[in-house]
Amino acid sequence: MVFKKGNQFGKNKKGTHPKSEFKSGKNHPFWRGGRHKTNNGYIFVLVKNHPNAINFNGSFYILEHRLVMEKKLKRYLTKNEFVHHRNGIKDDNRIENLELVTKNIHLGKVVCPYCKKEFKIR
Secondary structure, rough: OOOOOOOOOOOOOOOOOOOOHHHHHHHHHOOOEEEOOOOOEEEEEEEEOOOEEEEOOOOEEEEHHHHHHHHHHOOOOOOOEEEOOOOOOOOOOOOEEEEEEEEHHOOOEEEEOOOOOEEEOO
């Protein structure tokens, strides 16, 4: 088997892909619309210029259910306001499934008045 020196397997001399092969955002083959589902079921959305966005490796994300509630209220949520999923399904972010609660109501052991599930908030 004979190997050629230089540009093998689409790589340049330094072993990296040429700039023309780099793709990001909408041009990347794994682009999912700027949405990311976490292991615990919540959905993060890529946003620009949001005061409450969380920085993940240079990209800014916010929880989708908070974004939906902010759009409904036409204002940003404060840090002591939480959005509760009435049916307990964390990726069901329809406005009719979301309820705005304050920190002192939403901490500790809580029973949802709609789904009757009991859960603990830290």
